[in-house]
Amino acid sequence: MTEAIRNILKEHGRLSVDISTLTDAADLYQAGMTSHASVNVMLALEANFEIEFPDKFLRRSVFSSVSAISEAVDEIRAAR
Amino acid sequence: MTTVIAQEGASPVGPRPLETVARIASEVARVHADAVDREGRFPAEAIEALKRARLLGVLVPASLGGPGLGLDEVAAMCEALAHHCASTAMIFAMHHIQVACLVRHGQSSPLLRAYLTELNERQALIASVTSEVGVGGEMRASVTCVEQRDGRFTLDKDATTISYGEHADDLLATARRAPDAPRSDQVAVLLRKGDFTLERTSAWDTLGMRGTCSPGAKVRSSGPAEQVLPVPFADIASQTMVPVSHVLWSSVWLGIAAGAVGRARAFVRQQARAKPGTTPPTAVRLAEVHNQLQTLRASVHEVSSDAGRRMAAGDPEALSSIGFSLKMNNLKVSASQLVVDIVHRALLICGIQGYKNDSPFSLGRHLRDAHSAALMIGNDRILATNASLLLVLKDE
Ligand SMILES: Cc1cc2nc3c(=O)[nH]c(=O)nc-3n(C[C@H](O)[C@H](O)[C@H](O)COP(=O)(O)OP(=O)(O)OC[C@H]3O[C@@H](n4cnc5c(N)ncnc54)[C@H](O)[C@@H]3O)c2cc1C
Numbered sequence: 272m273t274e275a276i277r278n279i280l281k282e283h284g285r286l287s288v289d290i291s292t293l294t295d296a297a298d299l300y301q302a303g304m305t306s307h308a309s310v311n312v313m314l315a316l317e318a319n320f321e322i323e324f325p326d327k328f329l330r331r332s333v334f335s336s337v338s339a340i341s342e343a344v345d346e347i348r349a350a351r
Numbered sequence: 352m353t354t355v356i357a358q359e360g361a362s363p364v365g366p367r368p369l370e371t372v373a374r375i376a377s378e379v380a381r382v383h384a385d386a387v388d389r390e391g392r393f394p395a396e397a398i399e400a401l402k403r404a405r406l407l408g409v410l411v412p413a414s415l416g417g418p419g420l421g422l423d424e425v426a427a428m429c430e431a432l433a434h435h436c437a438s439t440a441m442i443f444a445m446h447h448i449q450v451a452c453l454v455r456h457g458q459s460s461p462l463l464r465a466y467l468t469e470l471n472e473r474q475a476l477i478a479s480v481t482s483e484v485g486v487g488g489e490m491r492a493s494v495t496c497v498e499q500r501d502g503r504f505t506l507d508k509d510a511t512t513i514s515y516g517e518h519a520d521d522l523l524a525t526a527r528r529a530p531d532a533p534r535s536d537q538v539a540v541l542l543r544k545g546d547f548t549l550e551r552t553s554a555w556d557t558l559g560m561r562g563t564c565s566p567g568a569k570v571r572s573s574g575p576a577e578q579v580l581p582v583p584f585a586d587i588a589s590q591t592m593v594p595v596s597h598v599l600w601s602s603v604w605l606g607i608a609a610g611a612v613g614r615a616r617a618f619v620r621q622q623a624r625a626k627p628g629t630t631p632p633t634a635v636r637l638a639e640v641h642n643q644l645q646t647l648r649a650s651v652h653e654v655s656s657d658a659g660r661r662m663a664a665g666d667p668e669a670l671s672s673i674g675f676s677l678k679m680n681n682l683k684v685s686a687s688q689l690v691v692d693i694v695h696r697a698l699l700i701c702g703i704q705g706y707k708n709d710s711p712f713s714l715g716r717h718l719r720d721a722h723s724a725a726l727m728i729g730n731d732r733i734l735a736t737n738a739s740l741l742l743v744l745k746d747e
Pocket of ligand 1: 445478479480481482483486487488489510512513514515560563565723726727728729730731732735
């Protein structure tokens with residue numbers, strides 16, 4: 272799953288560094304992701320994983336790293 | 352230190368701070384408003400009166416020696432000032448936006464806590480430096496960065512607009528977190544008087560809000576590294592700076608609108624007195640514009656008390672939720688449009704007496720001041736943000 276998340280970030284995260292140089296724990300905002308870009312990341316995640324992020328998941332911290340995103344996706348899928 | 356200052360004659364904020372502000376608005380701000388506007392000068396008399404009444408530290412919490420008033424109380428003060436002088440009101444609003452950011456995001460730092468106590472004791476005035484050459488009105492991006500070395504920071508910034516910068520004691524500036532940080536990874540830094548210089552780079556000869564004295568300037572500064580706020584500016588912006596700005600700005604615009612309707616009402620009454628027994632035709636127009644004013648007032652008050660409640664609850668999630676962001680942004684856009692419409696209608700009621708600069712019913716200053724509202728963080732920019740928030744909001 273982290274591979275799919277990384278591909279989405281590569282396409283929509285508008286990071287100022289190459290995603291492959293970042294660890295799963297690295298702070299994506301410090302890597303240049305803006306809140307506007309995080310909206311597109313979320314839309315791409317929803318399409319890719321066929322999920323919907325409930326409003327309570329729409330927090331800055333949820334999109335702060337590859338592992339945070341991956342945990343959120345797991346949690347949303349588990350709740351289905 | 353507190354006692355020394357108290358002996359020097361500074362009194363604590365009075366029991367009815369809003370009444371004090373309303374009195375300063377009508378007895379001081381009103382008297383100088385036209386000269387402030389005409390000369391494009393700082394409203395020194397009104398700001399001095401607000402300092403003497405100890406109203407610049409009202410958001411400082413009791414634990415740090417302040418009265419700890421709520422956001423809606425400050426909003427009501429902004430409105431009261433704007434009835435008579437929108438520039439004074441906007442300066443008061445912008446100052447409290449900076450104080451709110453420090454109160455809500457600086458308290459984990461002993462140095463910033465001490466600063467807030469001192470701000471209240473000395474009634475220091477803080478200005479904001481978010482604008483920058485190269486990013487325009489995009490508050491969430493910086494070109495310049497703060498550099499930290501051996502416990503000190505240096506920060507130089509080429510700002511496009513700094514309201515009352517030359518009259519302020521201290522500044523709160525945004526910058527990239529470090530030399531290698533991207534544009535959006537920002538921090539806020541407190542710059543203290545004596546630690547910065549301003550070199551004016553443009554003039555402030557504007558249509559309205561002339562007394563805010565907001566030319567561009569190159570800021571050069573250094574100071575203790577603890578003056579870099581300990582949380583990312585992204586959180587400060589979303590949880591405090593944006594909601595507080597929109598509430599206090601909208602309160603200023605409500606005050607401008609109320610001031611204009613007040614003039615229209617006085618005009619209609621004068622017409623009615625000239626022909627006792629008949630209702631002047633302008634009275635119906637007054638009823639219409641009064642209706643609009645009530646709509647604006649209801650929306651500003653509702654959103655400001657909601658924001659005040661969320662802030663008092665101290666729950667960051669409640670302040671950064673998408674629904675709340677949309678609501679705050681909608682308030683800014685609608686209030687900034689309604690104020691122009693209301694002042695325009697008041698102008699039509701007063702007719703040529705409103706159009707003249709030298710009549711008691713003159714509305715030129717109100718109209719010019721009101722037109723700043725849609726530009727202060729451009730409405731199109733805000734609507735673009737809302738458009739993207741609406742792509743993700745699931746329930747309302
Ligand atoms: C009275 C007053 C006092 C101020 N005081 C201060 C101060 O003390 N400190 C400070 O830092 N700043 C201050 N500012 C500046 C303010 O914060 C903004 O930076 C400034 O008003 C925006 O400048 P701009 O209109 O040139 O730029 P922009 O915001 O870039 O707007 C230019 C145009 O582009 C449009 N636009 C921009 N982005 C988008 C988008 N994404 N989608 C659609 N349209 C878009 C806008 O709507 C507008 O038409 C003050 C402004 C005013 C009016």
